Amino acid sequence: MCLVSLIVYKTDAFEKEQRHTTAQLNAATYGERIKNEIVNGTEITDTLEQILISDDGTIKHFNTIAKNLMSDSIESVQLAPHGVVTDIYPAEGNEAGKIDLLHDKDRGEISCYARDNHTVITQGPFELKQGDYGIAVRNPVYLNDENGQEYFWGFTIVILRVPEIFSDSISALSNFGYEYKLSKTDTPWSDTYEVVCQSDGNLTNPVSYDFTIGEENWRFEVMPVSGWRNAKLIAVIIGLYTSIVFVLSVLIWVWLTAKEHKNKFQKLAHMDSLTNIYNRYGFDELAEEMIAKNPNAPYVVALFDIDNFKFINDIYGHVYGDRALKNLADSMKSFFPSDTLLGRNGGDEFCILLPNCTYDDVKEQLQQFTMLPKIFSCKGNDYPFYISLGYAEYPIAASNRAQLMRCADAALYEVKLHGKNGCMAYREGLHSRSRKQLGFALKDISEHLPGAFIIYRADKENDELFYANHEFLHMTGYKDIDELFKLTKKSFRNLIREDEQQQIEASIWQQIDSGNENDYIHFHLRKADGTYLSVLDHGRIVENQQYGRVFYVLFMDWADMHIRYSDKFSE
Structure with a gap:
């Protein structure tokens, strides 16, 4: 648990550092973009200034020029010769804006500062008569008289809409999952910041990017919406490592329990789930072990299958075919001695290994089992089914288990060839002839x-x-x-x-x-x-x-x- 606590602490510290670094980069990137967007808006005043200089202090066709300079983020364009606003575009709705800037109680001090210090100033945000908010950009213009003496002509002014002027930047930042706040100083000589625009969420320990426009300071602050700590990641790590501790604690119990159940699991892996006798793998393995333990003793292997089993499945369905298989396995368990190894090779084929037995010992027993009535029930009726069986003796017919199985298989197919539902011992020469004859006969009858x-x-x-x-x-x-x-x-x-x-x-x-x-x-x-x-x-x-x-x-x-x-x- 101490290790888990250390990992959580280190991960949390690393995640905070990464988030601060990323937030700082975003603040600088988008802060610079916002600055450029505001500066691009203020360049309208520079354009008007250049026209005034080139036309000796006059602007002909002001409305036409101003109209061409307008955009969705511009509220209005104004001229204020001698500090008095005389021309506004668009004029409709902006009549109240024609004021004496130098002597206005709210605008006079900062306007005089701009005039006396030859600097562009921004003022706001303030509520617009048309709704929303705006920032006024005032650019003092100086011309030369006929004696070459510089004099103050007045202001070229543009009213910028906020946050429209930098909406692209803040929208992109919001989409990246950040809260933000943009502020500026009240006046060039003040250290007090006024909020220009901000998101709905609260900012806690945000990173900031500072920039200047003219002589005014601006500050852009950002932080992730989800905060500086990745709570989901911390929860996942705590859950993961706590689970690991729990798993490690349980492993000892699992290891001890697994050892106890090892033999049981091995047996299950060797068993056929339908008939609850050994499957092919289990039968082969145990038969090899039995013969290897006592290689000089006689053994008899018998192979048998259900006659016409495919027709049982086709006519009555696979459910009843499975019942026939299970009934056959149950009859094997009840008929043969307890030391007999019983197995299902697959499909409808079964096998048994009788230890310490010869042909003479098992002949009557296997014939009796073959002829023993076998039935399965379907919809309240009992239906009989029959088997064919072939058997071979070790070591007379074969020198190993695999060869013994092949001999019993050859005897089984000899029974099939002679009409099924019979029992036959292997004799020399049956290895391949029976299967070939049976295969030829079936094909010849059905096709030719x-x-x-x-x-x-x-x-x-x-x-x-x-x-x-x-x-x-x-x-x-x-x-x-x-x-x-x-x-x-x-x-x-x-x-x-x-x-x-x-x-x-x-x-x-x-x-x-x-x-x-x-x-x-x-x-x-x-x-x-x-x-x-x-x-x-x-x-x-x-x-x-x-x-x-x-x-x-x-x-x-x-x-x-x-x-x-x-x-x-x-x-």
Whole structure:
């Protein structure tokens, strides 16, 4: 806290010094500008003096000349031969200004001083008859008579409006965030200052800039609106360093607490938040440690995933897909021994490590787990899902954990290739063949199977379309499967011409109910453009684990068949 106090003190002192320096520079800069602006206004009297000298003490066309000298900051231009004001521009409203300056009780003393000392004097500020305030600038003029003797001609006078004469300077200074006050001495021989113009705020210990115009002293004072002390900065520094002191005080407690919770945090970093079992990183790390501690013992790694998990997410939504994952993890916890290492590789793929086990030890156990019913609930209904599992033994199949995982993965994809929902042990030669065969089979079926076919739900009330291959989309003119689903509302019924719908549906179900699965049906199929294509379909009903009964239907163009096989038809 002593250090904080010292820093605050030093910062405050530095900030004050900086603000004083900046304020002094601004006072000098704008004070000089104000001086020049006032001097520029007084030069009108010099111009009139030069005209008087050149025209032997007369000014012809005074009003015209004065009019050209006027500006927004000039109230009036005057001539006072022998000290008596005789000419004023503009004349209107300034009639009262025609006075004897040398003998006036308010103006006489200072006017006589200007005359006797050959100096320009300023007087004011005073309230103008037209409103606002002004400063009178009187310039004594001396001419030479015919004998070359100098004599006092009178005064050339200009009345300056304040603060208009230096409004640009004070506006700029105000915009920079400064309070100001401009003062001048009452008379050239006085030390008493009179305020000419000032801002609304009070000035405390302002910096000042002094200058003279003629023989009169002027003083321009400024200070920041927010004062000499940067209260916000001091508050920030106090808050910052007090926080630092507080943080340092807390760090010891944090360090001790962190040590206590280190193991807990490490465990959380290794856990999967959805299923509350180890994630891929945690599983791999612990499996490496378990095998390294006892490298001569047998271990079995099993990899498994949910069959058709993408369809669960697509049909029921990701929330219910997450429920299936969690239910599967819960079944793992309850089924396997407590020393089994459980993990989720990511997505719908899970893994387990069974210590001190061989193929023979775990075969029956893993098959039982694979066939164990697994369900998730959606809107009050229970839906089953199934898994495929592959496993491998260390050190028979692999010499390290990574290789062991790859062997189990190869066995898993061999199960997939043979129809899913099964359990298989790794055997030599499965490293790459299974994935390649599965990948080729899926691609070949979905993209290159000859003929147009669709898959839809075998339900009289809900004949939902699931799939259409590229050949079908091409034959019917649908841009893609999304357009097919949109235009048909995902219903097979909407692919049949309306006048044939009841007859065709009745015919299909009559065949199914009679046990005839290989008959053909002829009807008109709706195309994307609204026209119809005469087709012959051949359907088969299949029991699917995920969707129940579904139809696999192959379509043939009726007209094309007659053209290609007309000879056979005639025979």
